[in-house]
Amino acid sequence: MAHPFGWMSRRAQWNSFTLTTLLTIAVMAGLSTSGAALQTPAAPYGIVSYEFAGDVPTAQRMLDSWDTDAKAAAGFNLGLDYLYLFAYSSSIALGCTLVATAGTAGRHTLSLPGIALAWLQFVAAALDAIENYALLQMLFGHSDPIWPPLAWWCAAPKFGIVLLGIPYALIGLAVIGLVRLAAIGKSAGDDQPL
Secondary structure, three states: OOOOOOOOOHHHHHHHHHHHHHHHHHHHHHHHHHHHHHOOOOOOOOHHHHHOOOOHHHHHHHHHHOOHHHHHHHHHHHHHHHHHHHHHHHHHHHHHHHHHOOOOOOOOOOHHHHHHHHHHHHHHHHHHHHHHHHHHHHHOOOOOOOHHHHHHHHHHHHHHHHHHHHHHHHHHHHHHHHHHHHHHHHHHHHOOOO
16 A cells, blocks of 8 residues: 655655654644633533534533633634644654654555554544534534534544554654664674674
């Protein structure tokens, strides 16, 4: 199975992984700062509670618990999330690709799941974009009963895909790093005179 970054050199993949990871962390910090105002008893986890409201009455209770400034923060948060979904999906997909294609031309046992997880990150990003649209509709006063369940049904698989991709990439990249360190240590030891 071909991975999504076959058009990039290995070095470009590593560089892009580094850049998108740094962008992910920076945008995550912005989301955390802007999202702090959204934590209320009705929405204890802020925007995440809102994503999983599931029905109009629950979503409306959360919206009613937010003052004008909090609603503005929610709008900003959801808008910024469109940049975030690009950043995290690219970073995780690149991480999965780097792990899946490491070693013997990417033919190790975990290649296929890694490549599948890389592609699935873009499915997660698409689900996130639809979810954001549904949440914005409710925020702007459209109380159609389709929006809360649509947001829920997009959020649940999105989180599932992301939560599968992150450990695959992190553990795999850590193993790659350890193997490289061991190889450097071995070559340094081989250079020592007897």
